[in-house]
Amino acid sequence: MSETRSAVPLPELCARMRSFIDDAVIPAEPILVNEDGPAHVAIDELRSRAKELGLWALGHPAELGGGGVPFLDFVHLNEIIGRSEFGQLAVGSVSMQDTLMLHKHGTPEQRQRWIPPLVAGEFLPSVGLTEPDAAGSDPTLIETRADLDGDTWIINGHKWFTTGVKDAGYCSVFARTEPDTAPRHERISAIIVPTDTPGFQIVRSIPTMGHDPSDHYEVRLTDVHVPAANLLGERGKGFAVAQDRLGPGRIFHCMRWLGQAQRAYELMCARANTRYAHGSLLAEKGEVHRYIAESAAQIHAARLMTLDAARAMDAGEDARVRIGLVKFWGARMLHDVVDRAIQIHGALGLTADTPLERMYRQARYARIYDGPDEVHRMSTARRLLRDPEAAPWR
Incomplete structure (x- = not known):
């Protein structure tokens, strides 16, 4: 039996999660992308392994049957989980925002019926x-x-x-x-x-x-x-219910986008250091230097913005401006980094031989779901115009 998850230091949890995602989940992606019988078998095996390793449902509150990892710690874990688009399915974090929504708004009967199987991964929410x-x-x-x-x-x-x-x-x-x-x-x-x-x-x-x-x-x-x-x-308060789901969900998205962008960045660097063309490695060319530097800057900025928004949420502050900023900035960051990685890979980046073409699709989705970029910019700007003091750097 694994030790109590909350007792494991965060660096050790992150190392375990990184090992599981990189060594177990990512190698299974060629099977998982097919969404057929073998894919279901593979994801079930990954879930069982995650539970054995004490990596299952870490961000769910302990009183709901989860790992009870504090919210800010889970930010770091979720970035690692996001390195694979199947990470949240494999470690049981995919139901987290719905579990929290049910816990806050559900009746005792609703919570008793739906939360335990959600946390256990017996089915998904929708x-x-x-x-x-x-x-x-x-x-x-x-x-x-x-x-x-x-x-x-x-x-x-x-x-x-x-x-x-x-x-x-x-x-x-x-x-x-x-x-x-x-x-x-x-x-x-x-x-x-x-x-x-x-x-x-x-x-x-x-x-x-x-x-x-x-x-x-x-x-x-x-x-x-x-x-x-x-x-x-x-009754009639569906918007409050939706926002209590979408608010944390947007932060969770931004965390996972960091993991996807970091993985694309690593693939980009590896390609640049090994691909030879026009008399030198790609890594020796000025335009590639720009791609690497701009990608690193965007990832770093998005990470700091995400951590700041998560800190404000965790402290019970009004985090709407921070969440709005990081939602559209993070989506753009992911799109830009994956796009550069594809460009450096050339024709290979357009194929299913790398994860980049699926990442690019996800990056394009990111600018629409849970509120399109335009709406987040508009609503954030309106709040800042009403109260310039609400800017997160003040």
């Missing part, structure tokens, strides 16, 4: 927020409806980019429950819908940028009946 016929950046436009009939919610709607729903035990569906006379941000509620509920139909895996099948799904809800007790949080 969120039904984005819709094909409404701008995802403006959730006040959600068209999915949930009408209360006695003690039953009847839900009808159309969702897409419902990530991971095929392997999820439930979906947190955000639906319009209040009349149009209610304030715009008090018309939406969150409702827990088990994925085996009649009328909950997974239409397809959505092909994205050459990725088919992907883990993003289109879902239709047709006269879906769930108990009134499945309301998550207060």
